[in-house]
Amino acid sequence: MREDGRDGPDGPAEDTDTDPGSTHVAKAERTLETRERILSAACEVIAEVGFEKIRMRMVAEHAGVSTALLHYHFENRERLFAEAMTHSFAQTGTELDRDADTVPASVVLARILHTMLPTDPELRQDWRLWQELWVRALRDETAQHLAVDLYDQLHAWIGQAIRRGIASGEFTDCDVEATSTLLLALSDGFGIRLMLGDPRIDLPAAQAAIWRAVAGTLGVPDAFPEI
Numbered sequence: 001m002r003e004d005g006r007d008g009p010d011g012p013a014e015d016t017d018t019d020p021g022s023t024h025v026a027k028a029e030r031t032l033e034t035r036e037r038i039l040s041a042a043c044e045v046i047a048e049v050g051f052e053k054i055r056m057r058m059v060a061e062h063a064g065v066s067t068a069l070l071h072y073h074f075e076n077r078e079r080l081f082a083e084a085m086t087h088s089f090a091q092t093g094t095e096l097d098r099d100a101d102t103v104p105a106s107v108v109l110a111r112i113l114h115t116m117l118p119t120d121p122e123l124r125q126d127w128r129l130w131q132e133l134w135v136r137a138l139r140d141e142t143a144q145h146l147a148v149d150l151y152d153q154l155h156a157w158i159g160q161a162i163r164r165g166i167a168s169g170e171f172t173d174c175d176v177e178a179t180s181t182l183l184l185a186l187s188d189g190f191g192i193r194l195m196l197g198d199p200r201i202d203l204p205a206a207q208a209a210i211w212r213a214v215a216g217t218l219g220v221p222d223a224f225p226e227i
Contacts, residue, residue, distance in 0.1 A: 128195075
């Protein structure tokens with residue numbers, strides 16, 4: 001800890017009599033934990049006020065770190081925004097991978113589609129981040145590349161579930177790329193209407209409509225699977 005009571009770039013200093021090896025590990029773990037805390041705070045602040053109004057100081061205060069420490073990890077708000085989007089995306093994928101190898105492919109696919117809609121407060125936050133990214137991508141080339149890359153990952157995520165179902169015989173052989181693209185487009189369209197609170201659509205209706213659109217192609221019942 002520095003004399004001014006604030007952490008240095010890597011966090012609080014270690015005691016000098018600590019084993020060097022364990023000190024290095026503890027420092028790396030603390031650095032990673034700090035980055036995770038900053039990224040989570042950035043997701044919350046961006047979703048609440050929008051990218052154009054966000055200031056690095058706001059994120060630092062929300063994360064409980066100094067502005068200097070925030071800049072040590074992220075040189076500017078553009079970099080912070082890009083990594084926050086990637087962080088948000090990765091967190092969702094990690095949660096769904098917990099038992100993906102032990103449940104039917106239709107359940108895995110239904111879970112993916114469920115998370116691609118604003119189905120709970122955390123996913124509504126993710127949707128606000130996506131909406132911020134869409135707006136920036138229309139005017140900023142770096143944001144455009146980020147959006148396309150994240151869509152590629154979503155496309156691959158859906159495609160993997162479909163291919164698994166085809167390989168196991170659960171799904172009918174089909175054009176995986178076209179089916180994945182259709183599911184992404186439908187999820188975006190229905191997701192926007194749910195975010196707007198459109199009274200003509202609710203979550204069960206959106207999920208049912210998306211599933212029905214591909215059920216025949218996949219050779220599965222029309223009803224959205226229990227997840």
